[in-house]
Amino acid sequence: MPERVPVISATLSKSIHNLARIMERQTTIKDIAQALRISTSTVSRALRDAPDVGEETRKAVKALAEELDYQPNKLALSLLNKQTNTIGIIIPNLDYVLATMVRGIDEVALEAGYTVMVCQSDESFGREMVNTKRLLDSLVDGFIISVSSETRVFEHIKKIQSKKIPLVLFDRVIDNVNVPKVKLDNVEGGRIATQHLLDQGYKKIAVIAGPENMNVSNERIEGHYEVLKQNKIKPDKNAIIHCEFNQDYAYIATKELLTGKNRPDAIFAISDRLAIGAMIAIKEFGLKMPKDIGLVGFNNEPITKLLTPAISSVEMHAFEMGKATAKIFIEMMHSDADLSEKEIVFKPKLFIRESSNRGL
Amino acid sequence: MPERVPVISATLSKSIHNLARIMERQTTIKDIAQALRISTSTVSRALRDAPDVGEETRKAVKALAEELDYQPNKLALSLLNKQTNTIGIIIPNLDYVLATMVRGIDEVALEAGYTVMVCQSDESFGREMVNTKRLLDSLVDGFIISVSSETRVFEHIKKIQSKKIPLVLFDRVIDNVNVPKVKLDNVEGGRIATQHLLDQGYKKIAVIAGPENMNVSNERIEGHYEVLKQNKIKPDKNAIIHCEFNQDYAYIATKELLTGKNRPDAIFAISDRLAIGAMIAIKEFGLKMPKDIGLVGFNNEPITKLLTPAISSVEMHAFEMGKATAKIFIEMMHSDADLSEKEIVFKPKLFIRESSNRGL
DNA sequence: TTACCCTGCGGCAACGATGCCGGAAAGGGT
DNA sequence: ACCCTTTCCGGCATCGTTGCCGCAGGGTAA
Structure with a gap:
């Protein structure tokens, strides 16, 4: 083995020692290259353990990188690779259900190396548009969206699609759009809630629903009607x-x-928040639950257990739905398969509590 | 006025007309330049209304930019300007209070042209560290943090500071760190809760507090002690x-x-969640509130009104605190003034409800 | 010796945008 | 005729990183 002169002399690397504290800028690959008197290409290869780098050089580069606390500049990489490893999430608000879903998404996304940007539309279509535009400008790699209750036209969705940017809809999905969706079987939710009330001997069931154009709400009503018909x-x-x-x-x-x-x-209230509003009114009328009147909510928020009476409610597996959504997203990013028809549907489960339990 | 030959011929710009639908890539300044047979510099100047661009050229550029739906690439700009217009937010969870604060932050930040990246530490110090590192890697312009209950050492905070990156602490702040803070006067909160209970004739007050090292909790206890002493x-x-x-x-x-x-x-429960846990236990013991025992919570979550009995609670102005936090952050970014000593303190307000109201 | 192949490294271009400098063309002034 | 100014635009470098090509030097095989 021939004695090759090491590219980097030991004395030189000593003299660099106190560089770290002087730098207020982030260390770059160029700094390392200059200090070691080698080219940036070599530094880049050394750091990535490319094969064609001398052993000595590699060690010197890694040591100095460690010392200077070198962190690759994500912006530069993103510019080069045309991907930001960022997911844009647009949701109507951060209530219990959506916050839980976001936690689920976050967990899976982080694991896969993605960071999420969460935007709240505040149930406003205008803000949903603005959010879409901003996230588009921020060059997110894809979108995960739950539409606002105001949303009646879908230009922003079309825009995302036309740019061929991955998109997954969850929770409040839109049907006539060709993207993967993760949702609850809301029809079934409406069915089990209604059937339960009938089983408990209630005859005249009113439904407190969301806005008229809202799919989630309408599907639950559909289930309700089905059971009435049956x-x-x-x-x-x-x-x-x-x-x-x-x-x-x-x-x-x-x-x-x-x-x-x-x-x-x-x-039958289409959400627990609505159920709570109903409950307050019922109490004001001096009616007793479940004797005089029955009440069933939706979402199974923890607070339903705590109220007096505790409110029966339909569980929608928010955390798991969040995780499933993120998993589909990741799958879209990593495979070429066409997932646009994919639809994951969670089955609702009714938790029967005092507000509707006559013991029948 | 001399007849100058326009740089861009009318026929040429016509021939470009159907370019937009062919492109699947985002339009760049270079595309416009090539199409118009001018340089990228000129396009850049034209778009920014720089003075030294001919009228014809400017119009042609703007028209084509509009047609091709040109959007400047934020990544490239960020790389150049060394700022991403992004704020990293790290919070322990997304419960009612923090979600409300985030909404406040978001509202102000958006207005000022910033996008937020929200990370949940899940009350885990490890995840707080990981989140910090990730956001640092993402080159956020600054941080807004509420520390986890587990956080006992502050290396990550020091790291942010050492890189001279703006940081604002809110809600759960750390005292021995030299950054602007937005917080509640928790001592006063402890005082008014305790004084109220004494006023209502309660003699032996227990406190259900958070973890021992948690400032927020300890300050409330401090106020509690003060009033006892008085x-x-x-x-x-x-x-x-x-x-x-x-x-x-x-x-x-x-x-x-x-x-x-x-x-x-x-x-006296240091948070409404803890108060609810206490309430359940109290009910199990068959004790009546407010007769047998009094209960006061903290945060004034909407659900406190809805429980039976409704729980007295201390309001902490979450939305306003969020807005104030973001405003300080923006101020830090836009001015050179040293705000590290700044501390905005919100005054708590007690809402008295059934759980502690003996009518005295 | 010639021909060739490895090893290890440097140079250049590129991602998309901006800033700075320089320069051509045309006009005005003396 | 000369110089100088204004208008308008192109070229180059830069931000931090990677991919590709090429090249020097030494070794091996014919």
Whole structure:
């Protein structure tokens, strides 16, 4: 073995020792190259353990990189590779269910090397558009979206698709759009809630629903109707009240229901927040649950157990849905398979509590 | 005025018309330059309305940019300007209070042109470190952090500071660190809660607190002690129970308190979640609030109003705190003033409800 | 000796955008 | 006729990193 003169002399590398504290800039590959009097290409290869780098050089580079706390500049890499390892998430708000889903997404995404940017649309279509634009500008690698209750047109979705950027819809999905979706079987949710109320002997069920154009809400109503039909009960259009996803609206709606001539003996609320609004109104009317009136909510938020009476509610597996969503996203990024038809549907589960449990 | 030959011929620009739909890549400044047979510099200047660009050229460039839906590449700009217009937020979780604060931050940040990256540490110090590293790698322009309950050493904070990256602490702040802070006057919060319980005739107040090293919790205890002292009541060390920020721990702790020989007649819980745990235990013991025992929580979560009995709680202005935090952050970015000593302190406000209201 | 192959490294271009400098063309002034 | 100014634009370097090509030097085989 011939004695090759090492490219880097020991004395030289000593003289660099106190460089780290002087630098206020982030160390770059060029700094290392200059200090070691070698080219940036070589430093780059040495750091990535490329084969064609001398042993001595590699060691010297790695040692200095360690010492100077070198961190590769992600911006430069992103510019080069045209990917940012970032996922843009757009959700209507950060309530319990969505926060839990985001936690699920985050967990899987982090594991796969992605960082998430969460934007809240605040249930506003305008802000959803703005968020989409911003995230598009930020060059996120893809989108995970749950649409706002106001969203009636889908230009922003089309725009994302036209740029061939991966997109997964979850929770509040849109049907006539060709992307993978992760959702709850909301129809089934409506079925089990309604069937349960009928089983408990309730005859006239009112539904407090979300906005009229909202799929999630409409699907639950669909399940409700199905079960009514199965049980040969004539549905009453007036028993379906649409309102914004907000406790106060539900409160008002319930008061009207209870004041009207055709007072229901049970209420199926499309979300727990709405159920709570209904509950407050019911209490004000001096009605007792489950005796005078039954109440079932949706989402199975922890607080439903804690209220008096505890509210029956339909569980939607938020955390698992979040994880599943992120997994599909990752799969889209890593494989060429066409997943646009993919749809993961979670099965709802009813938790029966005091508000509707007559023990029948 | 002399007839200058326009750089761009009308026919040429016509021939480009159907370019947009062919491109699947994002349009770049170079595409425009090539199409118009001018240099990228000129395109850049034209788009930014620089003075030394001919009128014809400017119009042609802008028209084509519009047509091709040109969007400047943020990555390239960030690499050049060394700023990403991104704020890294690290929080322990996304519970009601923090989600509300994040909404406040988001609102102000968006307005100022920043996008936020939210990372949850899940109350784990390890994940807080990992999150810091990731956001540092992502070259965020600055940090907004609320530390986890596990956090006992502050290397990651020091690291951020050593790189001279702007940092604002909020909610759960650290005292011996020289950065701007936004927080609640927790001592005062402890004072008003305790004073209220004394006013209502409770004699032996137990405190269900967070982990022992947690500032927020300890400050509230400090206020509690102060008021006891003012009222010449001898504090009982055993009446302070430390537990993780979790409803179940509070439930267990309360059961122990109520079983012990020195049973308290009031409980001050350092958070509403802990108060709920306590409430469940109290109910199991068959004790009535406010008659047998008083209960005060902290955070004033909406659910406190809804429980039976409704729980008295200390409001902490989460949304406003979030906005204030973001405003300081923006101020740090835009001015050279040294804000490291700045500390914004919000005043707590007690909402008295059934759980502690004996009508005295 | 010639021909060739490895090893180890440097140089250049590229990603998309901006800043700075220089320079051509045309006009004005003396 | 000369010089100088203005207008308008192109070229080059730069940000930090990687990929590709090429090349020197030494070794091996014919």
